[in-house]
Amino acid sequence: MGNSNNKTILFAASEAFPFAKSGGLADVMHSLPKALSKEYRTSVIIPLYQFIDKKKYGISSLGENTHVIMGKNDYFIELYGCQYEGVDYYFVYSPSLSDRPFMYGPPEEGYEDNAHRFALFCQAIIQLLKQKHFDLLHLNDWQSAMSALFVKEESSIDTKVVYTIHNMAYQGIFNKDTLDQLGLHHDYFTPERLEFYGDINFMKSGIAYADGITTVSPSYCGEILSPEFGNGLDGFLQFHSSKLKGILNGLDDDHFSPQKDMLLEKRYGPKKLKDKYINKKLYFRSIGFNDPEKPLFIFIGRFTWQKGIDILVDALNEMAQMPISISILGEGDLKYRQKLAKVALKHKNISLFFGYDESVSHKMYAAADFLLMPSLFEPCGLNQMIAMKYGAIPIVHGVGGLKDTVSPLEKFDAKADIGYGIVSKKKSAEALATSVQKAVSLFDDKKKLNRIILHNMNVDFSSRKSAERYSELYTELLQNSP
Known part of the structure; x- marks a missing residue:
């Protein structure tokens, strides 16, 4: 892949361009791993939604099947993979996670079992970490945030964790009963961990258990420490502010360039x-x-x-x-x-x-x-x-x-x-x-x-700038590894 570093980074998110996209998160999950692939061995893991075109992108089964037990249920998981623009992509297939027409639910609402779906995705991430060593796991938004807690529960995994908050308005808040359904001990139901006004909050897992936290711009990093922008987590973020940084997202110059854009009738600069x-x-x-x-x-x-x-x-x-x-x-x-x-x-x-x-x-x-x-x-x-x-x-x-x-x-x-x-x-x-x-x-x-x-x-505005800042953060965290 053209990098001189043998350090490995696994990005985890609910979407990544060009496979699945509903917003800017997907673009960042394409541009940032790509920009960092010159320095690190980068991989990305997302769910294998049923609408993803496996044939178009050469996505095939890796022959790695496993079962995950959450609560009283046993879930089948199969890993798929492909390479795209110098980055390895992993895809998690499980019927309850993948066999849906939408990523999160119909336009007006989310699926009722999204807590199960994305907790299952997080458990699949842990299974991959058990099979293959990654130096650092970079989580994004609430859908992958529970992986931070699961990593800390697994003594066999020594991977450092970074958690990026892309939007405080979406925190993954679910009923308290979800704890039992996910097989999580009630010790986690405290304000210092997952409890949030009587419910559980997936984003709190990322904030509490990650080794480093980032937001996607310096100004937003400051704003979320206030009640106006903190969406109820401003105090919790203040408590964890020593590991919080703001790093501005960037663009993929190859994808967003009027001089190179193949979707335009007439390219220009x-x-x-x-x-x-x-x-x-x-x-x-x-x-x-x-x-x-x-x-x-x-x-x-x-x-x-x-x-x-x-x-x-x-x-x-x-x-x-x-x-x-x-x-x-x-x-x-x-x-x-x-x-x-x-x-x-x-x-x-x-x-x-x-x-x-x-x-x-x-x-x-x-x-x-x-x-x-x-x-x-x-x-x-x-x-x-x-x-x-x-x-x-x-x-x-x-x-x-x-x-x-x-x-x-x-x-x-x-x-x-x-x-x-x-x-x-x-x-x-x-x-x-x-x-x-x-x-x-x-x-x-x-x-x-x-x-x-x-x-x-x-x-x-290229992602090279954000890649440099993230590289500094990764280096700092990995140097502090035992």
């Missing part, structure tokens, strides 16, 4: 910015818009309160009356889909795509002049970085990773290694409409507009 306009004209033609001279504003993401979808919905009517075009791609709560559809029916300059389509999203970034990202909180966010690489200026709230990657236009410094956009401190529909009006004025000032676009396209 900072030196061929005029070719971006060709993508815009083609995109307008594909969605039935007929005035590419107007600025295009896009929104790509989940329709959830976190992403500020309420703010966007409330601002859309006013925005649609401006001389702009708006294109929205996403999936999520039915109530938001209905509200968006209702507004879009009134205005010919709004296009809607429900669902997620990787190809469409790339075409939207290439066509866009501005990205709408009014998140109420944002642990890191990749969309703003992708937009800037593709020459679209982000319109954001100054929170979390948005604060770390997008600086207000008023502070523009051509020498600074940070992107620039329209940043609002207020979180309201009125503030968003005002920001869009500012963007329209900026669009008319082509000299200033192009200066900002070119600067943003040249900022280094």
Whole structure:
């Protein structure tokens, strides 16, 4: 794999691009192990969902079958594997985990047995660690967090554990009875361990038992220690803050580059910015818009309160009356889909795509002049970085990773290694409409507009930076090994 280090890292997550993706976690589980594979022997383990195309990616059984007992039940587990872009991928097959049409459940709700499904996934990770030595296990979000506890229970495993919090809003909270169903001793049902207001909390396992904890941006790392962003775990995180660091996520330069992007009709870069306009004209033609001279504003993401979808919905009517075009791609709560559809029916300059389509999203970034990202909180966010690489200026709230990657236009410094956009401190529909009006004025000032676009396209948002920071953390933890 081209690395000079024999240290082995196993990443564990519920999704990884290109096999299974619902959000930014999947992108990071592709880009970070890939970036680190130059220095370490990296592997990734995820569930083998039934929709994953085994033939397309050359995924085959490793012939390693086992059984796991949780509570009173015996579960069959089979490991599959493949290699993709220099990284070894493991896939966990078990009927109750894998044989479902969705990763987590239908769009409106999670599966009732997700505690069992992902505890089983965590037990499968332990089985792999027993069969094959890894120096470090890097867990991500609540779905793999119980592995931290399971590792500490296994005296035969001497693997160091890092736990990354991608989003505090999703903690894996389940009924107390889940302890018995998973075969866990009630000693774990304490505030110092898994107990959370009478329930059990999978994320607490990662925080309590990992050797190192990270969040996906420096600003979010500070924010989650406060009640506003800590989602009930701010005090618990403060207690464990000595092992907490914020490391900004990055992009895979090969996947998110308008110069290399095979999904685009016309590739372009900072030196061929005029070719971006060709993508815009083609995109307008594909969605039935007929005035590419107007600025295009896009929104790509989940329709959830976190992403500020309420703010966007409330601002859309006013925005649609401006001389702009708006294109929205996403999936999520039915109530938001209905509200968006209702507004879009009134205005010919709004296009809607429900669902997620990787190809469409790339075409939207290439066509866009501005990205709408009014998140109420944002642990890191990749969309703003992708937009800037593709020459679209982000319109954001100054929170979390948005604060770390997008600086207000008023502070523009051509020498600074940070992107620039329209940043609002207020979180309201009125503030968003005002920001869009500012963007329209900026669009008319082509000299200033192009200066900002070119600067943003040249900022280094690559995963190489986060890989360097993680390498420092891994080295520190592994040096402290007994």
